[in-house]
Amino acid sequence: xxxxxxxxxxxxxxxxxxxxxxxxxxxxxxxxxxxxxxxxxxxxxxxxxxxxxxxxxxxxxxxxxxxxxxxxxxxxxxxxxxxxxxxxxxxxxxxxxxxxxxxxxxxxxxxxxxxxxxxxxxxxxxxxxxxxxxxxxxxxxxxxxxxxxxxxxxxxxxxxxxxxxxxxxxxxxxxxxxxxxxxxxxxxxxxxxxxxxxxxxxxxxxxxxxxxxxxxxxxxxxxxxxxxxxxxxxxxxxxxxxxxxxxxxxxxxxxxxxxxxxxxxxxxxxxxxxxxxxxxxxxxxxxxxxxxxxxxxxxxxxxxxxxxxxxxxxxxxxxxxxxxxxxxxxxxxxxxxxxxxxxxxxxxxxxxxxxxxxxxxxxxxxxxxxxxxxxxxxxxxxxxxxxxxxxxxxxxxxxxxxxxxxxxxxxxxxxxxxxxxxxxxxxxxxxxxxxxxxxxxxxxxxxxxxxxxxxxxxxxxxxxxxxxxxxxxxxxxxxxxxxxxxxxxxxxxx
Numbered sequence: 457x458x459x460x461x462x463x464x465x466x467x468x469x470x471x472x473x474x475x476x477x478x479x480x481x482x483x484x485x486x487x488x489x490x491x492x493x494x495x496x497x498x499x500x501x502x503x504x505x506x507x508x509x510x511x512x513x514x515x516x517x518x519x520x521x522x523x524x525x526x527x528x529x530x531x532x533x534x535x536x537x538x539x540x541x542x543x544x545x546x547x548x549x550x551x552x553x554x555x556x557x558x559x560x561x562x563x564x565x566x567x568x569x570x571x572x573x574x575x576x577x578x579x580x581x582x583x584x585x586x587x588x589x590x591x592x593x594x595x596x597x598x599x600x601x602x603x604x605x606x607x608x609x610x611x612x613x614x615x616x617x618x619x620x621x622x623x624x625x626x627x628x629x630x631x632x633x634x635x636x637x638x639x640x641x642x643x644x645x646x647x648x649x650x651x652x653x654x655x656x657x658x659x660x661x662x663x664x665x666x667x668x669x670x671x672x673x674x675x676x677x678x679x680x681x682x683x684x685x686x687x688x689x690x691x692x693x694x695x696x697x698x699x700x701x702x703x704x705x706x707x708x709x710x711x712x713x714x715x716x717x718x719x720x721x722x723x724x725x726x727x728x729x730x731x732x733x734x735x736x737x738x739x740x741x742x743x744x745x746x747x748x749x750x751x752x753x754x755x756x757x758x759x760x761x762x763x764x765x766x767x768x769x770x771x772x773x774x775x776x777x778x779x780x781x782x783x784x785x786x787x788x789x790x791x792x793x794x795x796x797x798x799x800x801x802x803x804x805x806x807x808x809x810x811x812x813x814x815x816x817x818x819x820x821x822x823x824x825x826x827x828x829x830x831x832x833x834x835x836x837x838x839x840x841x842x843x844x845x846x847x848x849x850x851x852x853x854x855x856x857x858x859x860x861x862x863x864x865x866x867x868x869x870x871x872x873x874x875x876x877x878x879x880x881x882x883x884x885x886x887x888x889x890x891x892x893x894x895x896x897x898x899x900x901x902x903x904x905x906x907x908x909x910x911x912x913x914x915x916x917x918x919x920x921x922x923x924x925x926x927x928x929x930x931x932x933x934x935x936x937x938x939x940x941x942x943x944x945x946x947x948x949x950x
Contacts, residue, residue, distance in 0.1 A: 458481045458482075458483060458552060458654055458712075458789075458793075458795070459479050459480055459481050459550075459551045459552060459654065460478070460479045460481075460551075460651075460652065460653050460716055460764060460791050461476075461477065461478045461548070461551045461619065461621060461650075461651070461652035462475075462477050462478075462649060462650065462651055462652070462720065462760055462763060462764065463475070463476050463477075463621055463623075463628050463630060463644050463649060463650040463652075464476075464477075464628075464649045464755050464760065465628060465644050465645055465646040465647055465648050465649065466625075466626070466646050466806070467646040467647040468646070468647050468648055468649050468750065468751050468754060468755055469754060469755055469756075470754040470755065470756045471806075471807060472805075472806050472807065473625075473803045473804050473805045473806060474623050474624070474625060474627070474628050474803075474804045475755070475757070475760060475801060475802065475803050475804075476546055476548050476621040476623045476628060476801075476802050477548075477760045477764060477799065477800065477801040477802070477817075478538060478548040478551060478621070478799070478800060479764050479791065479792075479798075479799050479823060480525065480537050480538070480796070480797045480798050480799075480800070481793060481795045481796050481797060482795040482797055483795070484795070486795075487795060487797065487859070488527055488535075488797045489527065489528040489529055489797075489845050489846075489847070489855055489856075490526070490527060490528055490537070490797050490798045490820065490845065490855060491525070491526065491527075491528045491842065491843050491844070491845040491853075491855065492523070492524075492525055492816075492818050492831075492838050492842040492843060493523070493524060493525075493838055493843050494521060494522070494523050494524075494835060494836060494837055494838055495521065495522055495523075495524060495593070496521050497518075497519045497520065497521060497593075500515070500519040500593055501515065502514070502515050502517065503515070504586070504589065504590055506533060506579075506580075506582065506583070506585055506586050507531075507532055507533035507585060508532070508533060508568065508580070508583060508585050509566075509567075509568045509579055509580030509581060509582065509583060509585075509586075509615055510568055510577065510579045510580065511568075511579040511580060511581060511582060511586075511612055512579065513582075513586075513590055513608075513612065515590060515593075515594075518594070519593035519594060520541045520542035520593050520594070521541070521542045521593075521836070522539050522540060522541035522542065522592050522593050523539040523540050523816060523833055523835070523838065524536035524537065524538065524539035524588060524589075524592070525537040525538045525539065525798055525800055525818075528845035528846070528847075529847055532585070533585035533586070534585065534586070534588075534589045535584065535585050536588035536589045536592070537549065537588060537798070537800070538588070538798075538800035538816075539588060539592055539816075540802060540814055540816060540833040540834065541592050541593055542834065543595070543596040543597075544624060544625065544804070544810060544813075544814060544833075544834070545592070545595050545596060545598060545600075545601060545622065545623065545624050546621075546622070546623040546624070546802040546804065546814070546833075547588055547591065547592045547595075547601060547620070547621065547622050547623070548588075548620070548621045548800060548802065549584065549587040549588050549591075549618065549620040549621070550583075550584040550587055550618035550619060550620050551619035551620070551621075551652050551654065552584070552616065552617065552618060552619075552654055553617045553618060553619045553632060553633075553652075553654060553655055553656045553657070553703075554617060554654065554655050554656055554703055554704035554706070554709070554713070555617045555634070555635065555656060555702060555703065555704060556702070556703065556704050556705075558686060558687075558688060559634060559686075559688065559701075559702050561686075562635060562682065562685075562686040562688070563634070563635030563636045563637055563638055563682070564635065564636050565581070565613070565614065565615050565616065565617075565635065565636045566580050566581030566612070566613030566614060566615050566637075567580050567581075568580030568615065580613075580615040581609075581612050581613035581614040581615045581636060582608060582609070582612050582613070582614055582615075583614055583615050583616045583618070584616065587618070587620060590608065591604050591605050591608070595622075597624050597627075598622035598623050598624045598626075598627045598628060598629045599622075599627065599629060599674075601622035601629070602622055602629045602631050602641045602674050603674070605620060605631060605639075606631070606639050606641070606674065606675075606676060609633060609637060609638075609639050609676070610637055610639075610676055610677075613636040613637045614633050614636060614637075615636075616633075617632075617633050617634075617635075617656065618632075618633050619631065619632045619633075619652055619656075619657065620632075623802060623804060625804045625805075625806055625813065627643055627644075628643070628644040628650075629641050629642070629643050629644070629674075630642055630644060630650060630652075630657075630658070631674075632656055632657070632658055632698075634676075634679070634682075634702045635702075637676070638675075638676045638678075638679055638682055639675060639676050640658065640661060640666065640673070640674070640675040640676070640679060640698060641666075641673065641674040641675065642658050642661065642672065642673050643671075643672045643673070644748065645748060647750050648748040648749060648750050648751075649724065649748065649749060649751055649755055650747055650748045651716075651717045651720040651721060651745075651747075651763075652717075652747075653712075653713045653714070653715075653716035653717045653720075653791075654713050654716075655699075655703060655704065655709060655713045655714070655717075656698065656699055656702050656703030656704070657699065657703075658698045658699065658747055659697055659698065659699045659744070659746065659747045660695075660696075660697065660698075660747075661673060661675075661696055661697075661698045663675070663679065663680050663696060666679070667679075667680060683696070683701065688701040688702065689701055699743075699744075699747075705743050709743070710740065710741040711787070711788055711789065712788075712789045713789075714740055714741060714742060714743065715740035715741075715768070715773070715788035715789070716766075716788075716789065716791050717745040718731065718738055718739065718740045718742065718745055719740075719763070719766050719768055719771070719791065720763040720766070720791070721738070721745060721746065721749055723759075723762070723763055723766070724749070724751045724752065724755065724759065724763070725749055725751060725752050726752065727752060728749065728752060740773070740788060757803060757817060757828070757830075757884075758884065760801050761799070761801070761817075761819075761823070761828045761884075763791065764791055764792065764799055764823055765791065765792035765799075765823035765824050765826075766790065766791040766792055767790040767791070767792050767793075767824050768788060768790065772784040772785070772787075773785065773786070773788050775790065776869050776873075778870070790824070791823070792822055792823035792824035792825075793822065794822050794862070794866070795822075796821060796822050796823050796826075797820070797821075798818065798819060798820050798821075798855075799817075799818070799819040799820075799823055799826070799828065800816065800817070800818060801816075801817035801828065802814065802815075802816055802817075802833075803815045803816075803817065803830075808895060809898070809899075811834055811904075811907060811911075812832060812834075812895065812898050812907065812911060814832070814833035814834060815830045815831065815832065815833065815891065816830070816831050816832075816833050817829065817830045817831075817887075818831060818842065819858070820854055820855040820858040820859070821855065821858035821859040821861070821862045822862035822866070824862070824866075824876075825858075825861055825862040825865045825866065825876050826858045826861070826862060827858075827879060827880050827883035827884065827922065827925070827926075828880075828883075828884060828887075829854075829883060829887055829918060829919075829922045830887045830888075830890075830891050830918065831914075831915045831918060831919075832891075832911040832912075832914055832915055834911070835908065835911055835912050835915060836908065836912070837912060838915065839915055839916050839918075839919030840853075840919075841854050841920075841922070841923050842854050842855075842919060851926075851927065851930065854919075854922065854923070854926065857926040857930060858926065861879075861929055861930050861933055864930070864933040864934055864936075864937045865933045865936075867937050867940075868933060868936040868937040868939075868940055871936040871939075871940070872932070872933045872936045872937070875929055875932045875933055875936070876929070876933075879925060879926075879928075879929040882925055883921070883922055883925050886918075886921050886925075887918060887921075887922075890917055890918050890921065891914070891918075893914075894910060894911070894913075894914035894917075897910055898910050898911070
């Protein structure tokens with residue numbers, strides 16, 4: 457799926473937390489309804505079969521409870537997408553990434569082949585539909601997540617190129633697939649953040665460490681031989697750049713992918729590099745925008761939400777711009793696009809007890825117009841307002857309310873944008889307030905069952921708050937859009 461990811465190391469964040477965040481976006485021409493749920497061990501299948509590739513996988517007998525963001529409607533598989541398990545490990549998958557013909561020719565993708573012309577069906581590999589479901593319930597650290605997924609990729613292969621984030625309170629790891637069966641992973645430096653815009657991103661890699669101590673890098677066991685056999689290393693100085701070796705440098709990247717990385721790093725490091733003008737260090741078309749950087753100031757949840765909601769505001773490329781040269785409006789694919797299905801930010805706080813330190817911030821629909829809401833992880837249930845997404849449009853759930861607000865506010869942007877701004881600031885502030893209130897209550901309670909009840913009570917209070925705020929905002933943007941109907945007339949009845 458077309459998505460955008462940002463990863464924040466614990467020394468780069470404002471509170472010492474690790475943060476992994478991803479927009480889950482639908483492909484062009486459709487929208488995917490999502491929900492926020494808890495899966496219990498007894499609900500987890502022991503024999504899994506992919507809807508897309510028909511691959512069958514025997515799963516371990518000891519799954520843990522976990523949260524996830526699956527598709528709300530049946531028919532295309534689970535697509536669990538993002539979540540946290542009982543061992544306090546977070547995961548988001550996947551970011552669709554790019555490759556090149558040399559890699560795909562050397563290690564072809566494992567694509568499903570249906571039964572036809574007297575030939576038997578041949579199952580494909582694993583993909584975005586499957587990865588969270590078959591990995592997250594079974595891992596106890598970010599490193600363990602990399603190793604489990606790596607072994608599954610080597611055994612079953614994959615039918616698509618993907619990037620996957622794993623997180624615990626100490627580490628973040630980013631894994632990228634290479635062709636059908638190969639992979640590499642790099643630990644995110646603690647003082648840095650990473651941006652990923654649908655491209656293979658890792659731009660430096662230590663093969664010696666990956667095949668040895670694995671302090672900062674991991675990879676498939678034969679990656680070195682694979683690179684040598686198929687002449688994939690394009691470096692002139694012998695220093696492997698994985699982005700050059702395994703990634704793409706297409707013209708389409710300069711419209712769809714690289715501008716997103718440019719905007720995010722331009723926002724978080726405005727003075728570190730020159731981003732604009734004829735002598736810019738990096739432009740929206742640059743193929744060498746760094747995979748990771750040390751931010752100029754510590755990164756907040758609000759910063760993460762802002763960059764993942766971006767539509768190139770403050771530049772010539774903003775599709776909503778009412779100023780400057782209009783010829784470049786909408787030239788690039790926005791990060792906060794109309795087809796955002798959800799945004800998940802998993803924040804693992806180290807200043808709180810282990811059972812209350814993880815927050816899952818959730819938003820639905822286009823990030824330019826939605827709100828990000830915090831919920832305690834490690835719970836046995838999620839609020840109905842986020843869990844009950846239906847096939848029919850309904851204001852009784854957060855997904856559809858968010859979709860309607862976004863569509864109406866977009867169509868009445870100039871008159872509705874200030875309603876959206878107030879909505880976003882109000883919900884974010886109230887979210888922080890409620891979490892702070894319940895953090896204080898939880899600090900006074902030692903009984904495990906009562907602590908669970910307090911977390912779930914907090915989540916319900918937060919859901920009630922955002923439901924009220926969404927209804928109020930929907931009312932306001934509906935009024936603004938209704939006032940702009942083409943059959944409007946200024947004269948009233950006598």
